[in-house]
Amino acid sequence: MAIDLAQFIQTFFEESFEGLDVMEAGLLALEPDAAVDLEQINTIFRAAHSIKGGSGTFGFKNVTDFTHLMETLLDKMREGRMAISRAAVNTLLESVDCLREMLVAARENAQVDDERVQALRDRLMQLLELKQTAPTATPASDEPTPPQTLGWCIQFQPYPQMMHSGNDPVRMFRELAELGELTVRPDVARLPRLADLQPEDCYLSWELELVGLAPHDAVAEVFAWVEGDCELTLTPLVEAVTPVSAAPPLPSPAVRPGTAEEGQQGELLLERRQTEDRRKGDRRASAVTTPDGGSIRVGIDKVDAVINLVGELVTTQSMLSALGEGFDMSRLDKLHEALDQLDRNTRDLQEHVMRIRMLPVSSVFSRFPRLVHDMSGKLGKEVDLRINGEQTELDKTVIEKIGDPLVHLIRNSLDHGLEPPDERVRAGKPATGVISLDAYHKSGSIFIEVGDDGRGLNREALLRKGLDTGLLKAGEDYSDEQIYELIFHPGLSTAKQISDVSGRGVGMDVVRRNIQDVGGSIQITSQPGKGARITICLPLTLAILDGQLVSIGQDCYIIPLLSVIESVQIRADAVNRVAGKGEILRFRGQPLPILRLYELFGTEDAVTDLEKGLLVVVEADGRQVGLFVDDLEGQQQISIKSLEKNFRRVSGVAGATILGDGRVGLILDISGLIRVNNPVL
Amino acid sequence: MNTKTTDLATLGPRGLSKRDATAEGLQYLTFSLAGEEYGIDILKVQEIRGWAPVTKVPNAPPFVRGVMNLRGAIVPVIDLRLRFGLETMAYTKTTVVIVVTVQSASGSRIIGTVVDGVSDVLNPNAADIQPPPDFGTAVHTEFISGLVTIEAGMVMLLDVDRLLSVEEMFALETVRPANEHGIAQAA
Numbered sequence: 001m002a003i004d005l006a007q008f009i010q011t012f013f014e015e016s017f018e019g020l021d022v023m024e025a026g027l028l029a030l031e032p033d034a035a036v037d038l039e040q041i042n043t044i045f046r047a048a049h050s051i052k053g054g055s056g057t058f059g060f061k062n063v064t065d066f067t068h069l070m071e072t073l074l075d076k077m078r079e080g081r082m083a084i085s086r087a088a089v090n091t092l093l094e095s096v097d098c099l100r101e102m103l104v105a106a107r108e109n110a111q112v113d114d115e116r117v118q119a120l121r122d123r124l125m126q127l128l129e130l131k132q133t134a135p136t137a138t139p140a141s142d143e144p145t146p147p148q149t150l151g152w153c154i155q156f157q158p159y160p161q162m163m164h165s166g167n168d169p170v171r172m173f174r175e176l177a178e179l180g181e182l183t184v185r186p187d188v189a190r191l192p193r194l195a196d197l198q199p200e201d202c203y204l205s206w207e208l209e210l211v212g213l214a215p216h217d218a219v220a221e222v223f224a225w226v227e228g229d230c231e232l233t234l235t236p237l238v239e240a241v242t243p244v245s246a247a248p249p250l251p252s253p254a255v256r257p258g259t260a261e262e263g264q265q266g267e268l269l270l271e272r273r274q275t276e277d278r279r280k281g282d283r284r285a286s287a288v289t290t291p292d293g294g295s296i297r298v299g300i301d302k303v304d305a306v307i308n309l310v311g312e313l314v315t316t317q318s319m320l321s322a323l324g325e326g327f328d329m330s331r332l333d334k335l336h337e338a339l340d341q342l343d344r345n346t347r348d349l350q351e352h353v354m355r356i357r358m359l360p361v362s363s364v365f366s367r368f369p370r371l372v373h374d375m376s377g378k379l380g381k382e383v384d385l386r387i388n389g390e391q392t393e394l395d396k397t398v399i400e401k402i403g404d405p406l407v408h409l410i411r412n413s414l415d416h417g418l419e420p421p422d423e424r425v426r427a428g429k430p431a432t433g434v435i436s437l438d439a440y441h442k443s444g445s446i447f448i449e450v451g452d453d454g455r456g457l458n459r460e461a462l463l464r465k466g467l468d469t470g471l472l473k474a475g476e477d478y479s480d481e482q483i484y485e486l487i488f489h490p491g492l493s494t495a496k497q498i499s500d501v502s503g504r505g506v507g508m509d510v511v512r513r514n515i516q517d518v519g520g521s522i523q524i525t526s527q528p529g530k531g532a533r534i535t536i537c538l539p540l541t542l543a544i545l546d547g548q549l550v551s552i553g554q555d556c557y558i559i560p561l562l563s564v565i566e567s568v569q570i571r572a573d574a575v576n577r578v579a580g581k582g583e584i585l586r587f588r589g590q591p592l593p594i595l596r597l598y599e600l601f602g603t604e605d606a607v608t609d610l611e612k613g614l615l616v617v618v619e620a621d622g623r624q625v626g627l628f629v630d631d632l633e634g635q636q637q638i639s640i641k642s643l644e645k646n647f648r649r650v651s652g653v654a655g656a657t658i659l660g661d662g663r664v665g666l667i668l669d670i671s672g673l674i675r676v677n678n679p680v681l
Numbered sequence: 682m683n684t685k686t687t688d689l690a691t692l693g694p695r696g697l698s699k700r701d702a703t704a705e706g707l708q709y710l711t712f713s714l715a716g717e718e719y720g721i722d723i724l725k726v727q728e729i730r731g732w733a734p735v736t737k738v739p740n741a742p743p744f745v746r747g748v749m750n751l752r753g754a755i756v757p758v759i760d761l762r763l764r765f766g767l768e769t770m771a772y773t774k775t776t777v778v779i780v781v782t783v784q785s786a787s788g789s790r791i792i793g794t795v796v797d798g799v800s801d802v803l804n805p806n807a808a809d810i811q812p813p814p815d816f817g818t819a820v821h822t823e824f825i826s827g828l829v830t831i832e833a834g835m836v837m838l839l840d841v842d843r844l845l846s847v848e849e850m851f852a853l854e855t856v857r858p859a860n861e862h863g864i865a866q867a868a
Binding site: 554555556600601602603641642643645646647648650651652653656658662663664665666 | 734735736737738739740741747748749750753754755756757790791792847
């Protein structure tokens with residue numbers, strides 16, 4: 001009892017959430033009504049069991065009870081006493097969701113949606129055919145409603161010698177009273193007769209009730225000095241709520257709380273909510289500000305690699321210091337060699353340290369089987385989700401940012417892209433549609449593709465919309481690409497029907513913005529009747545990039561090396577002036593627009609003769625443009641710094657960095673420059 | 682790099698003694714600009730550096746000289762003469778950059794201001810600060826929070842939060858069409 005559990009609680013949550021993911025994946029893999037896959041069920045069972053054990057240790061009774069029910073059900077399935085029906089799997093899936101919410105609530109001291117929990121419990125019990133005997137069948141019987149931690153009930157029973165060590169219960173209670181509203185009930189049962197009473201011993205014990213939002217730690221802290229001198233139990237205070245006898249109608253599988261469910265239960269909860277509103281408001285506010293742990297689990301191999309590299313670095317360093325002592329010019333070669341080695345070590349180390357932040361995209365992808373499962377059922381479509389390359393690694397920050405855009409893209413594919421089965425059959429395609437999700441690594445970037453074999457984008461409808469909204473001009477000839485780009489415009493949706501899944505025309509612009517926020521780009525290809533494919537290109541990491549330094553007049557700018565295709569000297573006679581569209585170079589058989597950066601940036605003393613400077617061909621968003629600069633300088637690894645922090649956004653500039661000589665260099669925003677150059681977008 | 686950082690306490694004996702003398706804490710760093718004396722609340726001043734060339738920022742208004750590297754942070758440098766619409770002068774040995782912290786709705790920013798030279802630290806009594814006149818100053822009076830008379834003349838106390846607020850400085854530009862701040866015009 002003297003063990004401080006608080007230090008393990010974070011681990012418990014992390015492991016529980018991982019366990020939930022395992023359960024979810026396992027459940028999705030269960031083939032309903034097929035032969036029992038024992039291994040699969042065992043995996044789910046084990047995950048559930050560890051959550052149950054952990055939550056019991058940490059006193060999350062509601063979680064323990066709930067998991068116990070799931071476990072019982074799984075146990076029956078395992079023993080073949082129960083069929084694995086679709087209904088059972090769906091209920092279990094919902095229970096996993098519910099459990100996840102309960103755990104989140106427990107972590108953030110927030111409110112659990114009791115109605116939902118109760119409804120699911122009922123359903124689980126129904127499946128277990130325990131419904132009638134429910135009150136006695138589960139350990140939770142006495143307390144069917146999960147507790148809400150409105151405070152703490154503290155059983156404090158000091159050993160007689162507690163006061164010998166100078167501890168004073170009165171002082172402790174005073175401290176407790178500062179944490180909330182305290183009710184103290186002494187228990188005098190152990191009090192001996194006056195003649196037998198030892199004045200220095202403690203015979204009293206207390207039952208305390210602390211109403212307030214004090215966290216477990218704060219309460220435990222008060223008793224920190226008497227650990228080992230008393231019996232102490234801390235139980236979260238449970239609000240007496242009458243059990244809901246008639247469970248509200250069950251929400252449809254795909255509906256998450258906060259949507260339709262909220263409405264259904266709104267009335268039921270209204271009364272209680274009103275009284276609780278203020279308290280809950282406080283708690284919610286605090287929950288919002290609670291940061292999400294922010295820890296990463298790193299494979300031991302990655303850490304070992306870093307340690308190895310640090311070892312090499314230390315060797316190089318001692319080599320250099322040895323060289324430095326009594327250095328003469330004859331050893332210049334050695335110095336160069338050592339410096340090269342230092343350079344290599346630093347680069348390797350940097351790369352490996354960055355790799356620690358890298359997570360496999362499977363952490364994002366893993367939620368999609370569930371999403372597709374739920375949504376395809378709702379939309380009445382048959383879908384085969386094919387995931388490839390989920391072990392591809394990406395920076396944690398990037399991973400966190402691409403989750404929502406990907407959900408959006410997959411929903412779009414499901415809802416708009418794939419046709420209903422009958423329509424597919426009419427079009428001569430298999431009734432089951434395919435949505436593919438691929439991640440791969442190509443030339444220093446990570447690509448994620450979302451594709452479907454549905455109807456593809458409707459070019460005509462988009463064109464019409466574009467003309468209607470004035471984004472396109474009538475009579476002009478637009479490429480497919482330019483037209484498909486329209487879907488990224490806010491407020492433009494061609495869906496005939498607005499469903500609750502998608503079609504409101506908000507979203508794709510947000511998707512693109514989110515992707516661009518992490519320095520990525522997004523492209524779309526589509527073939528009518530054959531499907532659409534959206535390709536997202538993401539940088540490996542956000543913090544550091546290789547830059548090509550270029551000079552324009554007196555100034556020095558940086559072009560991210562990844563965008564550079566090549567640098568060429570050009571002949572003026574290969575350049576055509578196109579009215580209203582600037583200069584175009586015929587370059588390798590393709591027209592290449594030229595951007596004279598000095599003009600854009602208003603630089604003085606720059607080279608203006610096209611034949612005297614250099615053209616750096618860069619690519620972003622699948623388009624190329626030639627940036628006209630005076631000359632190329634060196635290449636350098638640069639760490640990106642914000643211009644906006646103290647200044648503001650500068651168009652055409654993605655950020656700033658400190659150059660080797662201490663000056664500030666501005667990093668060019670290639671996709672921004674290309675967009676500006678192409679007025680259609 | 683020819684950057685010199687001056688500790689405020691070494692500015693002069695007057696600065697030092699006066700600082701000790703008054704407990705009220707109203708202190709202003711005064712500097713000269715085109716023959717006039719101005720004061721900035723000393724609590725806003727982060728440091729004073731000698732002028733060193735900065736990196737130009739494309740399409741910035743003329744008074745933004747560029748950005749500099751302040752120990753790894755990117756800090757814009759603003760020429761106060763140009764900000765006030767005064768005539769420019771070649772930078773000399775006494776030209777300094779006063780680095781100030783500016784509070785705004787969007788948080789605090791660090792901004793460097795180029796002035797002709799740093800003069801003194803002034804400790805006016807609150808009673809000595811007069812409201813700004815409606816006219817007769819080179820600077821738009823909305824940026825002046827008060828006037829203090831000293832032996833040598835007058836010191837205008839500047840409201841730097843207002844004067845250097847990014848929103849205020851670029852107010853004119855946001856009116857421009859929202860085509861990426863005017864790059865397209867050049868293109």
